[in-house]
Amino acid sequence: MSRIGKAPITIPSGVTIDVSKSNMVTVKGAKGELKQQVDQDLELGIEDGVLTVKRPTDQKRHRSVHGLFRSLINNMVIGVSEGYTKTMELHGVGYRANNSGQLLELTLGYSHPIYFYVADEVKIETSMEKGQPPKIMLSSADKQLIGQIASKIRAFRSPEPYKGKGIRFAGEEIRRKQGKTAG
Numbered sequence: 001m002s003r004i005g006k007a008p009i010t011i012p013s014g015v016t017i018d019v020s021k022s023n024m025v026t027v028k029g030a031k032g033e034l035k036q037q038v039d040q041d042l043e044l045g046i047e048d049g050v051l052t053v054k055r056p057t058d059q060k061r062h063r064s065v066h067g068l069f070r071s072l073i074n075n076m077v078i079g080v081s082e083g084y085t086k087t088m089e090l091h092g093v094g095y096r097a098n099n100s101g102q103l104l105e106l107t108l109g110y111s112h113p114i115y116f117y118v119a120d121e122v123k124i125e126t127s128m129e130k131g132q133p134p135k136i137m138l139s140s141a142d143k144q145l146i147g148q149i150a151s152k153i154r155a156f157r158s159p160e161p162y163k164g165k166g167i168r169f170a171g172e173e174i175r176r177k178q179g180k181t182a183g
Contacts, residue, residue, distance in 0.1 A: 005066035009051040009074050012081045017051060017073075019044045025073055029080025031141040032121070036072055039065045044073075051077075079141035086150045089133040092157075092165035097126045097134045104136070108157040108167070116156075122149055135170070 011017060015029040023038040038044065041062060043054045053070040055062040078084075090097055096107040104124060106114040118124045122140040136153065140146040150169070159166035161177040168174060 003067075005053055005055065005070045007070065009053075009070070009077060011046070011049045011051060011077060015077055015081050017046060017077070019046070025076070027073070027076040027080050029077075029141075031080045031083045034076045034080060034142060036069075036076060038069045038073070042066065042069060075143045079143055083139055083141050084143050084146050085137060085139040086146055087170035088136040088138070088150060088153060088167055089170055090136070090167055091133050091159070095134060095157075095165075096128065097136050098128075099124050099126045099136075104153070106153075106156060109165075114156055116153065118149055119145060122146055136167075 012029075015027065018026045018028075019038075020026075023040055023042065023044065025036050025038055025044065027034050027036075038053075041056055042065065043056070045052050045054065051073065053066065053073070055066045090106075090108070092109060094107065094109060098105045099118075102118045102120060102122075102124065104116045104118055104126070106116065108114060118138070121142055122138055122145060125137040125139075126135065127137070128134045138146050138150055154167045154169070157166045159168045159172075159174045161175060162179055164174045164176060
């Protein structure tokens with residue numbers, strides 16, 4: 001049986017979970033409201049501030065979605081109570097990041113600046129301190145959305161292995177290559 005699927009989800013104070021008849025789960029909290037459609041065969045039970053996800057049989061399909069939907073619901077609960085943040089750093093000479101509202105402007109060594117509109121559900125901040133690489137901070141209640149946006153931003157100039165220039169996540173180690181040696 002799935003170890004992740006069996007684990008109960010404790011519901012923190014200030015978070016409410018509603019399950020409709022069509023297995024639409026709505027999680028509301030201080031940071032916002034998230035919705036997720038859960039597989040029709042799974043049973044969701046809420047007792048004493050603990051949510052459990054149960055599967056009807058041991059079929060391969062039921063086993064494959066059991067842990068998945070339990071993890072998605074757990075991520076929603078954590079998101080609306082605490083929220084998620086991702087910090088990205090720009091490494092390279094002349095690389096800059098600036099935002100005005102939800103519009104992110106990146107200067108990444110191309111002949112033109114890159115403008116990227118970030119979804120309204122994600123809060124974006126940029127900082128440029130002397131002696132530190134420029135930083136982009138993303139924060140949201142939706143873990144999947146914040147990861148997707150961070151991945152798109154990183155794809156504009158992913159870190160290259162020779163000099164390490166590019167956009168990387170904070171604390172990420174880039175595996176460096178040797179390069180050519182003089183003959």
